[in-house]
Amino acid sequence: MTRFGKHPDADAADLGAEALRGAVSDAGIDPRAIEAVYCGHVFQGMVTGQRILAQVGLAGLPLSNVENACSSGATAIREASLAIRAGEHDVVLAVGTEHLTSRFRGALTPDKSDPEAAVGATMPGVYAMRARRYMEDFGMTREQLALIPVKNKTNAARNPLAHFREPITVEDVLESRPIADPLNLHDCSPVTDGAAAVILMSDQAAKKYGNGQPIRLAASALRSGTVDVEPTSMTFEPLTWATAQDAYERAGIGPEDVDFAEVHDCFSIAEVLRVEGLGLFEQGEYPAAVERGEADIEGRLPINPSGGLLGKGHPLGGTGVAQVVELVRQLRGEAGDRQIENARVGLAHCRGGKAVGIEGAACTVQILVR
Amino acid sequence: MTESAVGVSFRPGELEVRPDGSGNLLGSRCRSCGAHFFPVRQACSGCLSDDLETVGFSTEGTLYTYSVVRQSTPAFDVPYALGYVDFPEGVRIMGQISGCELDEIHIGMPMVLSLEPFGEDDEGNPTTGYRFRPAEASSD
Numbered sequence: 001m002t003r004f005g006k007h008p009d010a011d012a013a014d015l016g017a018e019a020l021r022g023a024v025s026d027a028g029i030d031p032r033a034i035e036a037v038y039c040g041h042v043f044q045g046m047v048t049g050q051r052i053l054a055q056v057g058l059a060g061l062p063l064s065n066v067e068n069a070c071s072s073g074a075t076a077i078r079e080a081s082l083a084i085r086a087g088e089h090d091v092v093l094a095v096g097t098e099h100l101t102s103r104f105r106g107a108l109t110p111d112k113s114d115p116e117a118a119v120g121a122t123m124p125g126v127y128a129m130r131a132r133r134y135m136e137d138f139g140m141t142r143e144q145l146a147l148i149p150v151k152n153k154t155n156a157a158r159n160p161l162a163h164f165r166e167p168i169t170v171e172d173v174l175e176s177r178p179i180a181d182p183l184n185l186h187d188c189s190p191v192t193d194g195a196a197a198v199i200l201m202s203d204q205a206a207k208k209y210g211n212g213q214p215i216r217l218a219a220s221a222l223r224s225g226t227v228d229v230e231p232t233s234m235t236f237e238p239l240t241w242a243t244a245q246d247a248y249e250r251a252g253i254g255p256e257d258v259d260f261a262e263v264h265d266c267f268s269i270a271e272v273l274r275v276e277g278l279g280l281f282e283q284g285e286y287p288a289a290v291e292r293g294e295a296d297i298e299g300r301l302p303i304n305p306s307g308g309l310l311g312k313g314h315p316l317g318g319t320g321v322a323q324v325v326e327l328v329r330q331l332r333g334e335a336g337d338r339q340i341e342n343a344r345v346g347l348a349h350c351r352g353g354k355a356v357g358i359e360g361a362a363c364t365v366q367i368l369v370r
Numbered sequence: 371m372t373e374s375a376v377g378v379s380f381r382p383g384e385l386e387v388r389p390d391g392s393g394n395l396l397g398s399r400c401r402s403c404g405a406h407f408f409p410v411r412q413a414c415s416g417c418l419s420d421d422l423e424t425v426g427f428s429t430e431g432t433l434y435t436y437s438v439v440r441q442s443t444p445a446f447d448v449p450y451a452l453g454y455v456d457f458p459e460g461v462r463i464m465g466q467i468s469g470c471e472l473d474e475i476h477i478g479m480p481m482v483l484s485l486e487p488f489g490e491d492d493e494g495n496p497t498t499g500y501r502f503r504p505a506e507a508s509s510d
Contacts, residue, residue, distance in 0.1 A: 107441050115384050115409050116464045119499065120439065120446045128437035129454060136435070136477050180452075181438040227415035229405050231462035234435065234454070357407060
């Protein structure tokens with residue numbers, strides 16, 4: 001993957017090509033072994049994946065561009081895994097890229113056709129409302145919520161590819177610029193450019209090209225949000241829950257077996273909702289668990305050791321692929337200063353998009369096993 | 371609101387505006403199972419029936435949650451309050467909050483639908499949209 005951050009001299013194809021070359025180099029294969037490509041992005045325009053391949057001289061391959069909001073990159077990985085499981089291909093590349101600084105400033109909003117966008121919905125505003133309700137329902141304090149960006153930016157300081165490399169304090173969070181009450185600037189993931197790529201192989205190809213111990217994709221689950229028949233609590237995520245149950249069943253692994261997770265912390269409150277929706281922590285209990293250090297890299301169940309979206313950055317299409325890169329690095333024992341001890345099972349969760357009347361839009365849960 | 375100030379609905383499929391300035395948010399009611407949806411749907415997600423009728427919702431509800439948006443957006447001046455209101459039909463609808471100070475807003479407060487000037491259409495004509503205001507402050 002590329003360094004995440006602001007890349008004024010590159011575009012989405014440049015970044016995607018850099019990530020692709022890194023993945024090929026890591027796998028130690030001839031790039032001509034790649035049989036198919038899936039490219040996840042959101043705002044980069046038509047045929048972004050083809051523009052990536054043109055940069056690196058790979059022509060003629062079957063390629064699909066995949067859009068699923070912030071789950072686009074993760075969806076590209078799932079499509080790659082399906083192509084292998086179907087027996088169609090043995091070596092497939094999934095790349096996710098986004099040059100977001102050239103597309104957006106400030107708050108992301110739902111598509112302008114959406115009735116909620118028409119009355120002023122912004123993504124920070126929606127998550128702020130969920131934070132407010134969670135505080136009301138479960139007694140979470142503002143200081144407890146601030147501990148999540150503190151944790152994730154502290155982790156990011158240990159990740160050389162992260163957007164932010166400076167640890168912060170609770171006071172920094174509380175004194176940062178108000179965005180949507182109760183969320184401040186440090187509660188929000190940044191506008192980031194970046195790309196990541198992974199190569200998936202069949203068992204047969206892994207034996208042929210194997211460079212050490214392969215990491216197994218034990219499950220890759222994808223679900224869409226269901227239309228609300230009646231209003232449900234906005235402090236619990238049925239979509240995250242359903243997608244996780246699908247992944248746990250496919251992997252034959254339960255939440256109690258997960259050693260660490262990368263979850264979609266687009267906002268501080270989002271990390272709370274994700275880990276509780278995944279069944280990794282009981283509902284209402286995560287803020288206190290963070291306070292006790294349970295989610296730290298050295299804790300019982302590390303959450304977002306890479307720095308997460310808050311610290312590592314959030315280039316929409318790149319995000320889901322970068323999560324899987326982090327899982328692989330941790331499971332191989334190659335995570336350097338942020339290495340988790342004895343990590344055997346890692347989980348990656350993405351959730352993206354907003355549309356009126358549905359509880360979440362696109363959600364992915366992937367489980368990787370050493 | 372006087373009749374002369376009534377613009378056309380900013381989104382006619384979602385907000386009915388009558389000449390006297392009154393109106394309702396519009397959605398679907400399933401004739402088969404009774405579920406309600408906002409906005410209008412083509413089929414019921416509860417029972418999958420496509421026997422739906424378009425109905426106007428109650429104008430009184432309860433504030434489920436809210437936020438004050440302070441980061442500027444291209445479309446709206448900040449700060450503005452945003453909230454979700456639960457209506458008796460079983461729908462939760464987002465809107466801006468007007469008619470009170472920002473620090474008076476609280477979860478659980480009774481709200482009423484308020485039709486208000488809301489931007490312009492593509493030809494520059496004023497349009498009418500909606501906000502929610504506290505029920506106790508809505509006697510005007």
